[in-house]
Amino acid sequence: MPFLLDDANASARLVGLLDSAMDAIVSVDDTQRIVMYNRAAERLFGWSAREVQGKPLDLLIPERYRDGHNQQVRRFGATGTTSRRMGDNTVLYALRKDGTEFPIDASISQLQTPEGKLYTVILRDVTERVRAREELASFAAESAGVREQEKSRIARELHDELAQSLTALKMDTIWMRDHVAAEDAAVQEKITAMLAMLDTAVASVRRIAADLRPLVLDDLGFVPAIEWVAQNFTQRTGIPCDLRVDETLELEEPFATGVFRMVQESLANVGKHARASKVEVEVRARGDDLLLRVQDDGIGFRPNAPRKPQSLGLVGLRERAMLMRGEVRVESAPGTGTTVEARIPVGKRPA
Numbered sequence: 001m002p003f004l005l006d007d008a009n010a011s012a013r014l015v016g017l018l019d020s021a022m023d024a025i026v027s028v029d030d031t032q033r034i035v036m037y038n039r040a041a042e043r044l045f046g047w048s049a050r051e052v053q054g055k056p057l058d059l060l061i062p063e064r065y066r067d068g069h070n071q072q073v074r075r076f077g078a079t080g081t082t083s084r085r086m087g088d089n090t091v092l093y094a095l096r097k098d099g100t101e102f103p104i105d106a107s108i109s110q111l112q113t114p115e116g117k118l119y120t121v122i123l124r125d126v127t128e129r130v131r132a133r134e135e136l137a138s139f140a141a142e143s144a145g146v147r148e149q150e151k152s153r154i155a156r157e158l159h160d161e162l163a164q165s166l167t168a169l170k171m172d173t174i175w176m177r178d179h180v181a182a183e184d185a186a187v188q189e190k191i192t193a194m195l196a197m198l199d200t201a202v203a204s205v206r207r208i209a210a211d212l213r214p215l216v217l218d219d220l221g222f223v224p225a226i227e228w229v230a231q232n233f234t235q236r237t238g239i240p241c242d243l244r245v246d247e248t249l250e251l252e253e254p255f256a257t258g259v260f261r262m263v264q265e266s267l268a269n270v271g272k273h274a275r276a277s278k279v280e281v282e283v284r285a286r287g288d289d290l291l292l293r294v295q296d297d298g299i300g301f302r303p304n305a306p307r308k309p310q311s312l313g314l315v316g317l318r319e320r321a322m323l324m325r326g327e328v329r330v331e332s333a334p335g336t337g338t339t340v341e342a343r344i345p346v347g348k349r350p351a
């Protein structure tokens with residue numbers, strides 16, 4: 001290192017280097033007192049280096065995180081690791097001089113020096129990133145809402161317009177059958193085929209409309225709609241469904257549709273894959289949360305195994321839960337049956 005001529009010079013260069021960094025850099029000794037604090041940190045926190053020199057690091061941490069943070073640093077000190085990203089699963093927050101909090105990204109490193117251990121935290125303000133993520137989430141929720149509305153409109157139109165017209169057509173066809181000469185066998189045969197075709201068409205239109213949107217949800221409300229899916233499931237598959245739903249439950253949109261779809265998809269999976277002899281569906285409120293459980297006693301599967309890319313059901317389940325700011329857990333293993341459990345915070349507004 002030819003340019004480090006003497007200690008004073010080296011130290012000056014080091015300070016210059018730290019001060020030119022874009023990220024805030026804060027070092028503390030093993031009693032968590034601030035021993036180094038660069039210019040970016042001054043800008044970020046609002047304290048000058050002179051003000052924080054020798055002060056506890058707590059000064060820069062919101063009160064409710066202080067204990068947790070101190071423990072974390074101590075635990076980090078006990079590991080031999082030299083550096084690590086902080087708060088891998090959560091957003092960390094820091095505290096400004098003016099009392100405001102802001103989200104940060106931080107990493108910590110440790111160094112043994114003759115004066116004891118030195119911990120250095122490098123951090124940056126990620127307010128923008130957090131805001132962008134929230135905007136994206138609320139955009140996703142909004143577009144999901146628009147999609148549901150559009151589906152609902154198409155379902156309504158199919159049901160009210162197309163199905164009604166087909167039904168009217170069927171009436172006319174019956175009238176025709178009764179008015180053509182009975183001995184004209186060819187015409188009679190044709191009309192019988194037309195009637196059968198019309199029945200199939202009405203049934204398909206109703207099925208497509210119901211898949212697009214369960215009109216019962218609009219017409220009768222959430223609980224009867226869930227009862228309808230459960231009955232419908234048993235009718236189609238022959239698998240008995242034990243439904244436990246809190247009768248007094250009322251859900252607003254987007255929760256009613258979201259939870260309804262989750263039940264629908266979970267039951268569809270039981271019907272398609274589980275070979276179950278029974279299934280239990282439970283929907284109940286707990287505080288601000290809605291809890292959903294769909295449990296079958298079928299063949300089970302490995303939830304973490306790679307799936308066919310065209311399998312959208314479980315992915316959709318996760319996506320729906322996320323849009324409503326909730327979470328979903330799928331517990332299963334070959335031979336043990338499958339449980340889908342979700343917690344949706346319906347008491348709070350979504351994204």
Ligand SMILES: Nc1ncnc2c1ncn2[C@@H]1O[C@H](COP(=O)(O)OP(=O)(O)OP(=O)(O)O)[C@@H](O)[C@H]1O
Nearest residue numbers: 269270273274298300301310311312313314315338
């Ligand atoms: N209740 C269940 N019992 C047994 N296996 C299940 C169950 N639910 C899901 N699976 C397994 O998980 C896989 C993925 O399910 P997913 O709902 O994502 O896709 P899919 O049902 O195959 O297709 P899609 O839902 O897109 O029509 C299924 O193919 C099946 O192997």
Ligand SMILES: [Mg+2]
Nearest residue numbers: 268269313314
């Ligand atoms: Mg599926």
